Amino acid sequence: xxxxxxxxxxxxxxxxxxxxxxxxxxxxxxxxxxxxxxxxxxxxxxxxxxxxxxxxxxxxxxxxxxxxxxxxxxxxxxxxxxxxxxx
Numbered sequence: 295x296x297x298x299x300x301x302x303x304x305x306x307x308x309x310x311x312x313x314x315x316x317x318x319x320x321x322x323x324x325x326x327x328x329x330x331x332x333x334x335x336x337x338x339x340x341x342x343x344x345x346x347x348x349x350x351x352x353x354x355x356x357x358x359x360x361x362x363x364x365x366x367x368x369x370x371x372x373x374x375x376x377x378x379x380x381x
Contacts, residue, residue, distance in 0.1 A: 296341075297339060297340045297341075302334050302338060305337075305338060306330055308327065312327065312331065313335075
């Protein structure tokens with residue numbers, strides 16, 4: 295299971311909002327707190343979840359593709375559709 299901001303906060307003894315501010319390098323967090331939280335992040339192997347970050351920022355890099363109603367063999371065998379999806 296992936297390490298979360300809550301896991302980092304609990305181990306570092308700070309609030310989840312503090313961990314978030316450290317990740318975003320907010321100026322209101324002291325350097326000593328930043329060092330402590332970053333060390334815990336490194337020790338636990340924390341990697342920010344980009345999907346969660348994008349949800350919080352209300353942005354997405356997902357693109358929907360609508361294809362005409364063809365059976366799957368026609369759709370996947372047609373190089374036109376493959377080129378569109380790879381672009």
